Amino acid sequence: MISRIDLRGDALPEGPALRDLLPRADFDVSVALEKVRPICEDVHHRGDAALIDAAERFDGVRLDQVRVPAAALTRALRELDPAVRAALEESIRRARIVHREQRRGTHTTQVVPGGTVTEKWVPVQRVGLYAPGGRSVYPSSVIMNVVPAQEAGVESIALASPAQAEFGGLPHPTILAACALLGVDEVYAAGGATAVAMFAYGTESCAPADMVTGPGNIWVAAAKRYFTGRIGIDAEAGPTEIAVLADDTADPAHVASDLISQAEHDPLAAAVLVTDSADLADAVEKELQPQVAASKHVDDRIVPALSGKQSAIVLVDGIDEGLKVVDAYGAEHLEIQTADAVAVADRVKNAGAIFIGPWAPVSLGDYAAGSNHVLPTGGCACHSSGLSVQSFLRGIHIVDYTKDALAEVAHHVVTLAEAEDLPAHGAAIKARFDWKVPQGK
Numbered sequence: 324m325i326s327r328i329d330l331r332g333d334a335l336p337e338g339p340a341l342r343d344l345l346p347r348a349d350f351d352v353s354v355a356l357e358k359v360r361p362i363c364e365d366v367h368h369r370g371d372a373a374l375i376d377a378a379e380r381f382d383g384v385r386l387d388q389v390r391v392p393a394a395a396l397t398r399a400l401r402e403l404d405p406a407v408r409a410a411l412e413e414s415i416r417r418a419r420i421v422h423r424e425q426r427r428g429t430h431t432t433q434v435v436p437g438g439t440v441t442e443k444w445v446p447v448q449r450v451g452l453y454a455p456g457g458r459s460v461y462p463s464s465v466i467m468n469v470v471p472a473q474e475a476g477v478e479s480i481a482l483a484s485p486a487q488a489e490f491g492g493l494p495h496p497t498i499l500a501a502c503a504l505l506g507v508d509e510v511y512a513a514g515g516a517t518a519v520a521m522f523a524y525g526t527e528s529c530a531p532a533d534m535v536t537g538p539g540n541i542w543v544a545a546a547k548r549y550f551t552g553r554i555g556i557d558a559e560a561g562p563t564e565i566a567v568l569a570d571d572t573a574d575p576a577h578v579a580s581d582l583i584s585q586a587e588h589d590p591l592a593a594a595v596l597v598t599d600s601a602d603l604a605d606a607v608e609k610e611l612q613p614q615v616a617a618s619k620h621v622d623d624r625i626v627p628a629l630s631g632k633q634s635a636i637v638l639v640d641g642i643d644e645g646l647k648v649v650d651a652y653g654a655e656h657l658e659i660q661t662a663d664a665v666a667v668a669d670r671v672k673n674a675g676a677i678f679i680g681p682w683a684p685v686s687l688g689d690y691a692a693g694s695n696h697v698l699p700t701g702g703c704a705c706h707s708s709g710l711s712v713q714s715f716l717r718g719i720h721i722v723d724y725t726k727d728a729l730a731e732v733a734h735h736v737v738t739l740a741e742a743e744d745l746p747a748h749g750a751a752i753k754a755r756f757d758w759k760v761p762q763g764k
Contacts (some may be wrong), residue, residue, distance in 0.1 A: 404497070425712035485514025570662060598637070
């Protein structure tokens with residue numbers, strides 16, 4: 324069901340050579356980019372009419388309007404299962420605890436007497452958030468996008484999720500209920516690339532946004548790439564992935580269940596076990612059989628994901644080698660199930676989020692750890708972070724110098740300007756003095 328890659332015996336290669344040995348899903352955004360281009364431009368030129376036509380084409384439902392009526396949000400919350408409401412409220416509560424601590428304050432540094440640089444953090448004014456539809460419903464993604472935006476102080480928040488024929492063209496009612504719980508009342512029935520285009524260009528119903536965030540399929544990723552430079556984006560998120568670094572202390576039933584938990588997202592989802600224990604690898608393979616058979620989405624998601632080229636059990640000589648492998652892989656979710664897991668986790672350099680020990684599975688992070696589950700995929704954890712309050716803030720430097728403070732450093736500024744053959748830069752300094760500037764101390 325899942326392949327093996329044996330890296331034992333020889334010294335591991337470095338950098339790209341090691342990455343090339345590891346499993347990864349095929350996810351060619353550049354090919355999808357050409358297909359989303361006309362869809363995005365249709366929204367640009369026809370606005371809401373293009374969104375309505377796209378919902379009929381892709382979601383099988385003809386909309387009367389794109390914006391979700393306020394009454395539908397109220398009704399969805401009123402009719403929400405009380406147990407689901409309680410779970411969502413707890414997820415929101417924990418996410419707020421963590422994300423509130425991420426706020427940054429204004430800080431002023433005195434560089435010299437009379438010369439200061441202040442950094443202040445200003446939130447993006449308007450954001451468009453995306454909650455996927457399709458194979459599953461993700462109210463948790465509503466929380467993970469909305470909470471950090473709210474805690475950052477974003478003034479205007481809009482959310483889009485695909486129209487559902489089953490619900491009369493509205494997004495899934497649990498999505499709407501989550502929006503209502505969070506106080507988000509600007510919600511649109513728009514999916515995929517059309518939703519990103521709606522936020523980028525604006526339409527009759529929806530004002531343009533400064534930034535778009537949220538997970539999605541390859542079409543969402545392609546649309547984000549298309550609009551990079553026009554709007555801010557969080558990341559081009561690919562299929563979800565989990566890597567587990569484990570030794571012979573790990574429980575094979577736990578490891579198998581965690582691999583399956585990510586495989587049930589999508590047939591392209593990646594599940595990777597890195598271990599120095601052949602016995603554990605055998606035991607996990609044995610556990611996968613009955614656990615997969617007892618799962619719900621076996622044939623359409625789990626088996627294709629586990630048997631695909633993106634999933635594997637990787638055998639290594641030891642935990643040191645295992646750390647090299649998981650750092651090269653740069654997993655979206657990385658579990659450490661080893662002896663002294665805290666110390667091992669502290670050595671990890673590349674991961675979207677790290678889950679330590681047997682009692683912190685990825686599923687906890689998906690819903691109620693307080694952490695954010697919108698994380699870098701496809702190896703991007705080597706240079707990118709997950710969604711946070713910082714994602715919605717912009718740092719602005721404020722430079723305040725007195726005449727004396729400028730005079731003290733003026734000759735250095737003029738020297739550097741002339742060294743770069745930009746004499747007008749120096750002239751802008753000289754114009755403020757009789758150009759008898761002190762030559763420094």
